[in-house]
Amino acid sequence: MRGYSGLMCHWAKIVLLSLIVTLLGCNTLKKVGDDELLLTKNTLYADEEKITDSDIKSLIAQKPNSTVLGYPLRLNLYNLAKDNPDSLFQNWLHRKEKREKRLNNLLSKKQVHRLKESFLVSGASEFLKRIGEPPVIIDTTLTNKSLERLEAYYNSKGYFNNSGAYDIVTGKRKKRAQLAYKITLQKPYIIDTVQKNITSPQLDSIYGITTENSLVKAGEQFDLAKFNQExxxxxxxxRNSGVYNFQESSISYDILRDTSLVADDQLMDVQLNIQRPRSANDTSVNNNVYRVNRFKKINIYADYLIGGNPDSLQSVDYDNYTIFYNDELKYRPKALTDAVFFEKDSIYRDLDRIRTYRQITNLNTFRYPNIEFIPDSTQTELTSNIYLAPRPKFSLNLNFDVTHSNIQQVGTAFSATVITRNVFGGAETLNVSARGSIGLLSDASLSDETFTSEIGGDVNITFPRIWFPLNTEKVIPYYMLPQSRFLVGTNFQRNIGLDKQTLNTILSYNWSPNTRLKHTVELLNVEFVRNVNPDNFFNVYQNTYRSLDDISDDFQDDPQYASFFEDTNSIVDPLRLTIPEGTTDFTEAVLNNEIPVSAEQRNEVNSVEERRQRLTENNLIFASNYTFSKNSKTDINDLDFFQYRVKLESAGNLLSLMANVVPYNENDNDQLLVFGVPFSQYFKTEFDFIRHWGIGNSSVLAFRSFMGLAVPYGNSESIPFVRSYFAGGSNDNRAWNAYELGPGSTENINDFNEANFKLAFNLEYRFPIAGDVKGALFADAGNIWNVFDSENNPDAIFSGFSSLEDIALGTGLGLRYDFTYFVFRVDTGFKTYNPAREGSDRWFRGYNLRNAVFNVGINYPF
Structure with a gap:
């Protein structure tokens, strides 16, 4: 089987090498005619100044063929396609007199006819054309179109007398040329005065109050973009001052000067026109003018059915709202009225309409609402009808996944969630979920068990408001979409680890002042972790076991320590410490100075024992945290944005304060115990920043930085494993596997390396390759360290700026396939700078495919 795999790998390399040689040897000008020129570059000059603005250059209709690292990959893929595969097949078929007859006898005449439609004959060429890119041939029609666009653009900036020309620049390379666009701008026009012609007195009054905020001002250069923004x-x-039906088309501007004439002053007068509202049926102007409207009545239809008879509905008045319903009102009136931001006798505001839509959707009880506004005969008062169509009371979600990891050969995971809406009549949502998984271990030596398993469940209820004893509406109004969440869950894990049982409870609040900001407060985050099988520690953490067993080798032949060891029947290591009896007895003997070891060995044994105790002890985490996040991204197509997240977390302080009132028991390490478990006490802070730059042609430069620090104090000397940091993996430093990097300049001290301080920096250039296939080049830097805790290994401790030389660097490349709803990616990382090595050996050692780390992930890492 190994020989077969090696043979397949050998052939795969040959095929890949052949494809690379074919592409590199492909003639870029293969499909460029003798009288045609391949466009290689566009340059743009405005008054002899070179323009680099990507928005302006995007107006050019013809752009050179795309490249990947300077190589025209898509063009050469297109060139590999055959122009007339059907004719070539027919020529081949009839080249020999009896070939067609023999094929007909072998396959049948119908199947031979289908051969020309097969992938090998025509399908491959069609596929190459689809993912490839035809050569961009200079077309003077498109060139003139580009000039017209550029002239129109500079017209919009006030250069009404600009003119354009272009040059086709040929070089020494045949059939290739560049296009140089040259725009002569002339003097720009300046706004001299802004006049107004507003037909509605009320609009004129509103406009007069905000004149200083106008974006069109006297003394500034004409800019059409500012007119549109105004x-x-x-x-x-x-619309936010009471005019609910105002139409943007009612606004126009007149330029009171002939801009085709060149003059010395280049000044222009502008008139703002705001006309009467236009009819919905035609373009004629109504006799009515725009007026400010106030709400006369607000109706809420709580269970609206399309086509239903409104006369059969019952109603109830609540706080100046009228709520209509069928048979029985299933919702508390306040839950409905709190989601509506219109008030009786108040003026109409479009902002209130948007907030009402958002908050009703936030209730998660109704489908997207329909809001209607009906004016009275005076055109000054409104009746608002809000139609709410309820979602089903119950719904069921089922999920099933097949997984694979370095621990599991194959695994299956399933979950089921029952959703109950409007549980208590206040639009609350209750989620009851159960989950489980089972998998086959990839290495039977890791455990006595063959399979891993996990089972758990939780109860989660969400309130569309801040659930708190004090009234928070003035501080966090309903338009901020407040939510409260209370969760109780448990999870039991049986695998190669210590078989953990987890109980957790969360009480959290979140709200969003706008679409870009979000606040989250976890007032209560309680987690209890119980290690069911602590005696299995050294079976799981093999590196830790080997370091202890290596120290014991000096004493394995001493008869008085024979009970510590077992016979392995191995020539290399005939005796080893038994687990857990031998490891426990040997550790105790060393730490009690019963076995003569060196000071270095004793420190190593002490470090192993401290780690064993920390990772096998049960944890009680009683924490609170606050997270603030901001995102400037406007939509999914926005390639130029930033986002950042700040998190502060504190644990154990409340329990520590209660110790002054309620006496706690203590263990041998003077730690206070709650229910027999020492509670964790620490302070933790994180900062995460992401920035994306769109650099044209759908390419993106993405950057991320992360800093996290968790400081133990009081009742703790270290951070719980579940709240510590690790480095490596598909979303971190991709040249190392998860938990493999660090801490500091150490290497693979433990099987799961973690620490309480982390720095990470990632830079990635993303670019299109062909169709939905995209590529990436990346550089990942960072590491983890111990600081302010019980760690005593200097190589793992952050000691100042000098420790920054321990920042590891991984570089590599990746492929992504965009499925629209998610992105599947494969990344290959190489250890470029490895702080675990010495001197010059840190750079580029093992920089090859054999030592590369392959990562598979879903969606982008940042």
């Missing part, structure tokens, strides 16, 4: 500003201003 129209949007005025539309928003009027």
């Amino acid at each position: 129209r949007e500003r005025l539309t928003s201003l009027f």
Whole structure:
């Protein structure tokens, strides 16, 4: 089997090498005619100044073929396609007199006819054309179109008398040329005065109050973009000042000068026009003018059915709202009215309409609402009808996944969630879920068990408001979409680890002042971790066991320590410490100075024992935290944005304060115990920053930085394993596997390396390759260290700026396939700078495919 795998790998390398040689040897000009020129570059000059603005250059209709690291990959893939595969197949078929007859006898005439439609004959060429890119041939029609676009753009910036030309620049390379666009701008026009013509007195009054905020101002250069922005500003201003039906099309501007004439002053007068509302049926102007509207009545239809008879509905008045319902009102009136931001006798505001839509959706009880506004005969008062269509009371979600990891050969995971809406009549949502998984171990030596298993479940209830004894509405109003969540869950894990049982409880709040900001407060985050099988520690953490067993080798031949060891029937290591009796007895003997070891060996044994105790002790974490996040991304197509997240967490302080009132028991390490378990006490802070730059042609430069620090104090000397940091993996430093990097300059001290201080920096260049296939080049830097805790290994401790030389660097490349809803990615990382090595050996050692780390992930890492 190994020989077969090696043979397949050998052939795969040959095929890959052949493809690379074919692409590199491909003639870029293969499909460029003798009288045609391949466009290689565009340059743009405005008054002899070179323009690099990507938005302006995007106006050019013809762009050179895309490249990957300077190589025209998609063009050469297109060139590999055959132009007439059907004709070539027919020529081959009839090249020999009896070939067609023999194939007909072998396959049948119908199957031979289908051969020309097969992937090998025509399908491969069609596929190459689809993912490839035809050569961009200079087309003067498109070139003139580009000039028209550029002239129109500079017209919009006030250069009304600009003119453009282009040059086709040929070089020494045949059939290739560059295009140089040259725009002569002339003097720009300056706004001299801004006049107004507003037909509605009420709009004129509103406009007059905010004149200083106008984006179109006297003395500034004409800019059409500012005129459009001003129209949007005025539309928003009027709609939020009571004019519910204001139309942006009612706003226009007149330029009171002939801009085709060149003059010395280049000054222009501008007139703002705001006309009457237009009819919905035609373009004629109504006699009515725009007026400010106030709410006369607000109706809420709590269980609206399309086509239903509104006369059969019952109603109830609550706090100046009228709620209509069928048979029985299933919701508390306040839960409905709190989601509506219109108030009786108040003026209409478009902002209140948007907030009402958002909050009703946030209730998670109704489908997207329909809001109707009906004016009265005076056109000054409104009746608002809000139609709410409820979602099903119950729903069921089922999930099933097949997984694979370095621990499991194969695994299956399943979950089921029952969702109950409007549990207590206040639009609360109850989620009851159960989950489980089972998998086959990849290495039977890791455990006595063959399979891993996990089972758990939780109860989660969400309130569409802040659930707190004090009234928080003034501080966190409902338009901020407040939510409270209370969760109780448990999980039992049986695998190669210590078989953990986890109980957790969370009481959290979150709210969003706008679509870009979010606050989250976990007032209560309680987690209890119980290690069911602590005696299995040295079976799991093999590196830790080997370091202890290596020290014991000096004493394995001494008869008085024979009970510590077992016979392995191995020539290399005939005796080893038994688990757990031998490891426990040997450790105790060393730490009690019953076995003569060196000071270095004793420190190593002490470090192993401290780690064993920390990872096998049960943990009680009683924490609170606050997270603030901001995201400037406008939509999924926004390639230029930033986001950051700040988190502060504190654990154990409340329990520590209660010790002054309620006496706690203590263990041998003077730690206070709650229910027989020492509670964790620490302070933790994190900062995460991400920045994306769109650099044209759908390429993106992405950067991320992360810093996290957790400081134990009081009742703890170290951070619980579940709250510590690790380095490596598909979303971190991709040149190392998860938990493999660090801490500091150490290497593989433990099987799962972790620490309480982390720095990480990632830079990734993402670019399109062909169709939905994209590529990436990345550099990942960072590491973890111990600081302010019980660690005594100097190589693992952060001691100042000098420790920054322990920052590891991994570089590599990746492929991504965009499935629209998610991105599947494969990354290959190489250890470029490895702090675990010495001197010059830190750089580029093992920089080859044999030592590369392959990562598979879903969606981008940042």
